[in-house]
Amino acid sequence: MSRIGVFVCHCGLNIAKTVRVSELAKFASTLPDVVVAKDYKFMCSTPGQEMIANDIKKHKLDRVIVSACSPLMHEQTFRKVLENAGLNKYLVTIVNIREQVSWVTHDIEEGTAKAKAVLNGAVYRARLLGPLTSRVIDVNDDVMVVGAGIAGIQASLELANTGKKVYLIEKNSTIGGHMAQFDKTFPTLDCSACILTPKMDAVMQHKNITLMTYCEVSEVKGFVGNFDVTVRQKARYIDHSKCNGCLACTEKCPGKGVSEWDEGLVKRKAIHIPFPQAVPQRPIIDRDACVFFKKGKCRLCEKVCEHKAIDFEQQDTFTTVKVGAVIVATGYDLMDTQPLVQYGYGKYPGVYNALEVERLFNSTGPTGGKVTLRDGKEPQAIAILHCIGSRDKNNYEHCSRVCCMYSLKFSHLFKEKTTADVYQFYIDMRAAGKGYEEFYNRIIEEDVKFIRGKGARVAESADEPGRLVVEAEDTITGKFVKLPVDMVVLSPAMIPRSGSKEIARLFNLSTDKNGFFMERHPKLAPLSTMSEGIFIAGVCQSPKDIPDTVAQANGAAAEALTIVEKDKMELEATTAMVNPSSCCACQNCVRVCPYGAPFFNEQKGVSEINEALCKGCGLCASVCPASAIIARHFTNDQVLAEIEGLMEF
């Protein structure tokens, strides 16, 4: 015989609009073992919580059912209420009558009936619940940051400054990310290098940061507080412990590869550093471009290297690092616009993408900062086309958020560096950051022409050979504009960095339909993920600008700190356990678990479960033919009782 209290939340009108909440509370009071049932406008508020706490004491409750929103939202809130009232926190049951009832119907009859059914099931189940005890584990102090763009750099520095040891993993041979490719940043037009390179240097110098460039994560084991991450150091063919960064080798190298750093606009040596301010200042050999690797002879670099640092035999190496938390900050790529044939990217030399243009502006770029076309001439008219592949159901539905602003920045730089007429073809101007509207005003007054209409087609000019014509509707006048230009700049959709699918798999992150990593909650847990102890920052979560990225990086660092600051942490008690005497050793559980929690104990001949990895999803219990696995908090009896309660309706 238990004593159950039922608390029905209105959630303002979110629930009350399609569920008769007071009728539901009255109904609850008629159910077995229910001694008190109430409804209230916002159960999660302080008065709501106090009401539950008081009723626990007053009515000597030993079970509490909160009929409200998803347990993802407030289960922890109400567990705390029970804990503070002296009850075991697993004795609270959340009945989701918002996401699963009120929000999925417009019919109050239907809504009320379904709410009664699920509540009935919950009461049946609650009667069979028992207290559970959480396990406590040790927590590793260190943090890994994956990706060393501005987000990863910022998060690493913040953490390192608190005294935590940070492993910063970067897949390229230098840190800095896309920000290091830019010349200026909007809306202040700060020199990108001036604000970024000191941070890059600080990373290099920091005693608490272990910088691992040209590395990729290859395996992740463990769980929050105790991750074992294996990192692959890709072969650089240069022993960096011997190399002093004199770069004599790069002068002699005859091998030519495409400069990734300059977005393929120019070639670079096979042995190279990506750009003069690269961190670390140590070269690597591009195997595909190296004459020795291709033809079997050359080794000029080896001859000029006084430190004997060249090592053509070098292999990839693997290191396993133990950390308590991980921040993933893997950034973005621009979508490939070549398949959008109407814009002629890759076909007409006058069509550029945004990152290529960033390099044209940059004094360390292929033109030394001059804006010239591929034939060396200065453009007389330039069209910037917004939303190429973004806000487009045929490609990516999302808004890439920064294109409006960087397109304005481009306009300014074009005006500064050329005498060209500059046009923007836009759908909407989105300038919703601090100082952004003011920046937009400034650019408008620099006599940039704005055509409200998406660029529809880029074609070769029939009248002027070598020139291009941009076609679009100026929706403001309703006229069809044919604009002759020399240069077209595409602002393509920002998409997750290549390889982020693999990162998602390794760290068990979910992704949205465009491949961006999913946050735990879009508003209240934007930097956490469904994988405990793994945090995200920057554009890998969704397109954003540098200020927002830096803010997220700081936030993710603080989130990671909340874990690694602790010596020990409590694990969720709702895990599965194996009854060894019933186990038939079929290992179904080992095969189905997405978290790798069950393992087969060869010695004992039975499956066992690593509780620290177990998320309590119950998959193993459901596939166990011998019913040897018990999912705590979701035992067969409990689940069957709940179904029985549901089926009564």
Add this chain to the structure above:
Amino acid sequence: MSQTVTPYLEMSRAIVEAGGEALKKCYQCGTCTGTCPWTPITHFNIRKLVRFGQLGLDGIEDYMWGCSTCKFCVDRCPRGVELIDVVTAIRNVYSGGGMLPQSLRAFVGSMSARGNPWSGEQSKRNDWAKDKYPLYTQDTKYLFWTCCTVCYDPRNIKLAKAAAEVLNLAGLNWGMPSVDVNCCGESVRKVGDLELFERLKQNNLNYFNTHKVDKIITVSPHCLATFKKEYGENYDVLHLSQLIDKLIKEKKLSPKKNFGGLKVTYHDPCYLGRHSGVYDAPRDILKAIPGIDFVEMGRNREQSMCCGGGGGGLWMEKLKGERLSDLRIEEAMATGATVLATSCPYCITMFEDSTRTLNVDEQIKIKDVTELFLESLGVNMEELMASAADLNFTCKMD
């Protein structure tokens, strides 16, 4: 007109160089068109005019003559675009290409040849005064700037005389300019002839300088705004309504005639209200006159309607149904007023035309505030007009 266009930025730049710098700021939100009094009744679209100007598109001539420079859009523009400057610059650039409408040619021609818009001979500029009123000399305190319209337009001569009488009754040391001056140039500037405007302005400035003018009273708000904004800052310029208001408040002149419940409403001239910020002075004069039952129209002060006479509108033909002055007369009559008072000769002309074409000239009279005020001092306007030449009128100060 072809649907396909190619931006022609040379034209856009020419507009900017002609003073339409503000063209660049516009982001085409349409607040101007939404505010513009012409939008509901004509095809004129101020936003489109700016848009065509921004890109130098053909077809701009369809929109360029619709604006009466009432400044309503300028006051509401979220980007601070000086739309009147843009309109003026566009007219300047395009009328240079022979696009001046037929109806404005006589006006501009008269301005150029005679220095006034009414084809009056320059030597007859002061004939209205019949030598009754003093000329300005270096020893005079106030220059009473007689607008061309009050000098030559038969209806508005009444206003000139009323003004002169009031100045006399106030015992002020004043004089009017000699016939050497010419139009202040406001309207010719707004129709885009910036070169002619400069010529007219220089001529007037020469007069001001040689006669050491520093205090100017205007009867037309168009002259007022032009002197204040375009003639430099060496002059203390007042509209007559401001002066009268001051005289009443300082008890130098006191209205005494009781109008016995005459219902009067007041129309804010765009150039006195929005352009110059004078809203209270004319109202305070009306309220000081005994027996005037003052009523406001729905749209008043900052939100006042335009009569349609600014920006060259006075000289342009408008079709019935496309006249703002007609709408304003209807609005005034809806208040029950039998007198529509205002304080601008252009407004008077526009409204009197409308009362005649609407056939309501017996039901509502158009008067300048000055005229009502003079009557309240006991002067009969009709007598003044009839016998101005030989009337040896001496009014006593109260």
